Amino acid sequence: MHVLLVEDEKSLHQEVRQFLTQAQYLVDSAYTYAEASEKLYVNSYDFVLLDLGLPGGDGLELLRDARRSEKQEASFIILTARGALDDRIKGLDLGADDYLPKPFSLLELTSRMQAITRRKFGLKRPEITFGEGFVMDVTARTVRHGSTPEVPGPEVPLTKKEFDLLHYLLLHRGRVLTRLQLGEHLWGNVLEDDSDSNYIDVHIKNVRKKLAQFGSADFIETVRGIGYRAV
Amino acid sequence: MRLETKLGLFNGLSKLLLVLLGALLIPPIVQRVAVGHTDQRLRDKKEELLHLINRDGLAAFLRAEKSESYADYNILKQEYITITPLPEHAAGAAGADRVGQPTERIFEERRQVDKEVEDFRILSYVAPLAPTPAAAGGVAARRYRLEIGSSLATVELLTDTLRRLALWVLVAGALITVFTDAAFAHYLLRPLRELISRKLRGIRQPGEFSFARLDTDTTDFRRLDDSLSALMRQLQTSFEKEREFMSNVSHELLTPTSILQSRFENMLQDPTLPEPHAQQIVESQRTLYRLRNTVRTLLLIANIENEQYLRDASVSLTQTVHDVAEELDDRRQQREIDLHVDLSPDYSVPRANATLLHTLLRNLLSNAIKYNHENGQIRVLGRPTPTGGYELRVEDQGPGIAAENLPLLFDRFRRFHATGPKAPEGYGLGLPIAQTIATFHKATLRAESVVGQGTAFVLDFEAAG
Numbered sequence: 213m214h215v216l217l218v219e220d221e222k223s224l225h226q227e228v229r230q231f232l233t234q235a236q237y238l239v240d241s242a243y244t245y246a247e248a249s250e251k252l253y254v255n256s257y258d259f260v261l262l263d264l265g266l267p268g269g270d271g272l273e274l275l276r277d278a279r280r281s282e283k284q285e286a287s288f289i290i291l292t293a294r295g296a297l298d299d300r301i302k303g304l305d306l307g308a309d310d311y312l313p314k315p316f317s318l319l320e321l322t323s324r325m326q327a328i329t330r331r332k333f334g335l336k337r338p339e340i341t342f343g344e345g346f347v348m349d350v351t352a353r354t355v356r357h358g359s360t361p362e363v364p365g366p367e368v369p370l371t372k373k374e375f376d377l378l379h380y381l382l383l384h385r386g387r388v389l390t391r392l393q394l395g396e397h398l399w400g401n402v403l404e405d406d407s408d409s410n411y412i413d414v415h416i417k418n419v420r421k422k423l424a425q426f427g428s429a430d431f432i433e434t435v436r437g438i439g440y441r442a443v
Numbered sequence: 444m445r446l447e448t449k450l451g452l453f454n455g456l457s458k459l460l461l462v463l464l465g466a467l468l469i470p471p472i473v474q475r476v477a478v479g480h481t482d483q484r485l486r487d488k489k490e491e492l493l494h495l496i497n498r499d500g501l502a503a504f505l506r507a508e509k510s511e512s513y514a515d516y517n518i519l520k521q522e523y524i525t526i527t528p529l530p531e532h533a534a535g536a537a538g539a540d541r542v543g544q545p546t547e548r549i550f551e552e553r554r555q556v557d558k559e560v561e562d563f564r565i566l567s568y569v570a571p572l573a574p575t576p577a578a579a580g581g582v583a584a585r586r587y588r589l590e591i592g593s594s595l596a597t598v599e600l601l602t603d604t605l606r607r608l609a610l611w612v613l614v615a616g617a618l619i620t621v622f623t624d625a626a627f628a629h630y631l632l633r634p635l636r637e638l639i640s641r642k643l644r645g646i647r648q649p650g651e652f653s654f655a656r657l658d659t660d661t662t663d664f665r666r667l668d669d670s671l672s673a674l675m676r677q678l679q680t681s682f683e684k685e686r687e688f689m690s691n692v693s694h695e696l697l698t699p700t701s702i703l704q705s706r707f708e709n710m711l712q713d714p715t716l717p718e719p720h721a722q723q724i725v726e727s728q729r730t731l732y733r734l735r736n737t738v739r740t741l742l743l744i745a746n747i748e749n750e751q752y753l754r755d756a757s758v759s760l761t762q763t764v765h766d767v768a769e770e771l772d773d774r775r776q777q778r779e780i781d782l783h784v785d786l787s788p789d790y791s792v793p794r795a796n797a798t799l800l801h802t803l804l805r806n807l808l809s810n811a812i813k814y815n816h817e818n819g820q821i822r823v824l825g826r827p828t829p830t831g832g833y834e835l836r837v838e839d840q841g842p843g844i845a846a847e848n849l850p851l852l853f854d855r856f857r858r859f860h861a862t863g864p865k866a867p868e869g870y871g872l873g874l875p876i877a878q879t880i881a882t883f884h885k886a887t888l889r890a891e892s893v894v895g896q897g898t899a900f901v902l903d904f905e906a907a908g
Contacts, residue, residue: 221698227705234712265694293697315701315735318708373773388711390725392732399770414777437722438711 213329215259216240218248218274219291220267228261231318237325245269252278257286259325262308264292272306279307287328291316319393323383340382342442344427348382357426368426373398374419377412381432381442390439416440446635450628451621458617465613470606477602478564481593482549485566488591489547492524501526501572501587520556521594529569529586545570554592563592634659638668649678650750682749689745696738703731740872744879747799752883754794760804760835761789763797764823767804771812779818786825790833793907795884803880804837806873807900811839814898831906836899843894852890853878 215237219225222243229239240255242248245268252260252274260278264271271290278284288307293314304311310324330350340348345358346368353375358365370378380397381389391412398412416432423429433441496504504513504526516523548567553560568589634657646652652675657668707728711721746752764784768775775782792800811821819840828834844852853874874888877900881888885905892898 221702223702224698224705227702227709230709231705231712234709293694293701314697315704318705371773388721390711390728392725392728393708411774411777415773435721437718438725 213258213325214238214240214255215261216242216248216251216255216257216286217261218242218266218271219261219263220244220265221263228318228321232322235322243267245271245274248274249277252284252286253281256284259328260286260288261321262288262290264290275306275308287325287332289321289324289328291321317393317396319384319387319389320397323380323397326383340379342382342385343423343429343431346423346427348379350379355423366426368422370419370422374415374422377415378419378442381440385442388435388438388441394439412440447628447632450632451625454624454628455621458621462613462617466610469609469613470602473602473605473609477598477605480601481564481598482566485549485564485591485593488522488524489566489568489589492589492591496572516556520559520561521597523554523556523563523590523592525588525590527588527590529588551595556592562595564595564598565590565592631661634661634664634668638664638671642668642671649675649682652679685745686749686751689742689749693738693742697735700731700735700738704728704735707731736872740876743876747879747883752796752799754796754884756795756797757791757793758795758797758800759789759791760800760825760833761786763800763804764808767801767808768823770805771808774809775812775821778812778815780812780815781818781820782823783820784823786823786835788827790825790827790835790904792884792886792904799880799883803877803902806877807837807902810873810900811837811841814841815839816841828903828906833904835902835904837902838897838899840897843896844890844892844898845894846892849890849892853888 213236215232217225217228217232217239219228220243225241225243229241232239237259240251240257242251245266248262248266248271249269260274262271262274266274271292275288275290278286278288287309289310289312290308291312291314309328312321312324340350342348345365346355347357347359347365348355353372355368355370355375355378356365357368376398377394380394394412398415416434420429420432423432431443433443435441505528512525512527514523514525546569549565550567551562551564554563554565556563566589568591569586570589571586638657642653642657652672654672654675656672657664659665659668707724710716710724716724761784764786768782768784808821808823815821821840822836822838824836824838826834878888881902887903889901889903890898891901
C-alpha cells in the first residue's frame with residue numbers, strides 16, 4: 213500500500229510515518245502544498261493523508277484537483293485541527309473518503325484505512341480466523357466456533373459492542389491497545405472528561421467468558437497496567 | 444407601551460383637557476362679552492337719542508305739554524326707550540349739588556312693555572334736558588330720565604348661540620388635531636419602527652444585522668441608526684476575531700497534542716519497553732486525553748456560541764433518545780439500570796441541529812447512568828407545557844446534588860465535592876456543553892435534585908413560532 217502523507221508539522225509527520233511504516237505501509241512524504249501537488253501529479257497512491265492547513269495553499273484545493281484528474285484513484289483521508297464543521301462538509305463533498313479531526317489515534321487511522329480498503333476492493337473473504345477454531349465473519353457480524361466448509365459451527369452470542377471490541381483487537385493483532393484507545397473506538401470521539409476504562413474491563417471479561425464456553429480465550433492477553441492485546 | 448401609543452394617548456388626553464377647560468371658561472367669557480356688547484349698544488343708542496333730542500328738541504318726543512313720559516318700543520318688544528320727566532323736588536332731594544350733573548346707570552330689571560313682563564338690561568340716564576333746541580340756553584332745563592332697555596332674552600339667545608358655536612369649534616378642532624397629530628406621529632416614527640422590527644427584532648446574532656441605511660431625515664433616528672450600525676460592526680469584528688482566535692488556539696493546542704498522542708502510541712508498541720515505563724506512558728496518555736477533551740470542549744462551546752453550526756433540521760426527540768439509549772445500552776446494562784422512556788406525544792425540535800441534540804441528550808443520559816446507583820432506574824419523560832412548549836425530563840436515582848451546588852453545575856470547569864464517600868466528584872464538562880446546546884436551540888436546561896433520592900435534568904423548549 214502506497215501512502216502519501218501530507219503534513220507540515222514535522223514531529224507529527226515523523227510519528228505518523230513511523231507508525232505506518234511499522235504497519236507495512238510504504239510512506240511518501242510531503243510537507244508543503246507545492247510538494248504534495250507535484251507528488252500527486254507524478255505518482256499514484258492508494259492513500260493520501262491530507263492535512264488542510266498547509267504552507268502555500270489550502271489542502272482542500274489538492275483534493276479538488278486530484279478528483280478532477282482521472283488517473284489519481286487514491287483514497288483521501290483528511291486530517292485537520294481546524295475541526296470546523298464547514299471543512300468537514302466541504303471535504304466530504306469534494307470526495308474525501310474519511311475525515312479525522314486532530315488529535316487522532318494512529319490505531320484509529322489505520323483501522324479507517326483498512327475499512328476503506330475493504331470497501332474499495334470488496335474483499336471476498338471478510339473473515340478472520342483466530343484462537344483455536346474461531347472464525348469472525350465481518351460482514352455478517354458473527355463469530356462461530358469449529359466451522360467446517362460444509363457445516364457452520366455454533367455462534368458465539370456476542371453483543372454489538374463486544375463484537376466491535378473483539379474485531380478491533382483482532383485488526384491490530386500483536387499490538388497493545390490501551391483502554392483509552394479501545395474506549396475511543398467503541399464510543400467514538402465523544403467528549404468525556406474521564407474515560408471510564410472500567411466499562412472496557414467488563415466488556416473484555418464478558419467476551420472472554422462467552423468465548424471460553426467454546427474454546428480457549430487465551431489469545432486475549434492482559435498487559436498489566438496498560439491494556440489488552442490479541443495474539 | 445409603544446412610543447407611538449404613548450404619544451397618541453398623551454395627545455388625546457391633553458386635547459380632552461383643553462375641551463373641558465373650554466367648556467368651563469367659555470360660558471362666563473361669552474356672557475361677559477355679550478353683556479359688554481349690549482351695554483355698548485345701549486350707550487350708543489343713548490348718544491344717538493341725545494343727539495336727536497339736541498337737534499329736534501325734547502318736545503318732538505313728548506306727546507303733550509302735560510309733562511307726560513315718552514315711550515317707544517320695537518315691534519317684538521326687544522328694545523324700548525322711555526323719557527320720563529322727573530319732579531323737581533325729587534331732584535332736590537337727590538342732592539342740590541348734583542342737579543346739573545347727568546347720571547348714568549346700567550342694571551337689570553323687570554319691566555312691563557305693552558302687556559308683557561320681561562327681564563331687561565336697562566341703561567338709565569338722568570339729565571336736565573331743554574324742551575326745545577331754542578330754549579336750551581335760557582330756560583332752566585328740567586330733568587328727565589332716559590331709559591333704554593334691551594330684552595335679556597335677546598342677550599341670552601345671543602350668548603347661547605355664541606357659547607354653542609365656540610364649543611363646537613373647540614371640539615371639532617380638538618378632534619381634528621388629535622387625528623392629524625396621531626397620523627403625523629405615525630409617519631415620523633416609521634423609521635424607528637423599522638429599526639426595531641427589521642434591524643433588531645429579526646436577528647439572533649450580529650452576523651444577521653442589516654447595514655442598509657435607514658430611510659429617514661430625522662437627525663435623531665439617523666444618529667441612532669448610525670451608532671447602532673457602528674456598534675454592530677464593532678461586534679462583528681470582535682466576533683470575527685474571536686472566531687479567528689479560537690481557530691488559532693485550536694490549531695496551536697491540538698497539533699502538539701496530536702504529536703504527543705502519536706508519539707505515546709508509537710512508544711507503547713516497542714516490545715522492549717519496560718513495564719513501569721509503559722505504565723507511565725499510559726498515565727501520560729490519560730492526562731493528554733483530558734487535555735484534549737478540555738480543548739475540544741472549549742472549541743465546541745465557542746463554535747456553538749459563534750453560530751458555527753447549522754440549524755436546518757427538524758429533529759424528533761423520541762428518535763434521538765432512542766439512538767442515544769442504544770449507544771449507551773452496554774453501559775446501562777453493566778450497571779443493571781432500568782431505562783423507562785415515555786415521550787407522549789413525541790416532539791420534533793424545529794430548526795435544530797441533529798448532531799448537537801444527540802450530544803446534548805447523550806451527556807444527560809450518560810450522566811444519569813454514571814451517577815445512578817446500581818439496579819437504579821432512569822426515567823425520560825416528555826410532556827407538552829401549558830404554554831405550548833415542551834418539557835423533557837431525564838431523572839436518575841443517584842445520590843442527588845446538594846442545593847448549594849445546583850447553581851454551580853453548569854459552570855464551566857467548576858467542580859464541587861459532593862457529600863458521601865461514593866458520590867461523584869463532579870459533573871465535569873458535559874453539562875456546560877449541554878447547556879450551550881440547549882441555548883442554541885432556544886431551550887433552557889435546569890436541574891432539580893433531592894439529596895438521597897435523585898436528580899432530574901429538565902429541558903424546556905419554548906413554544907415554536
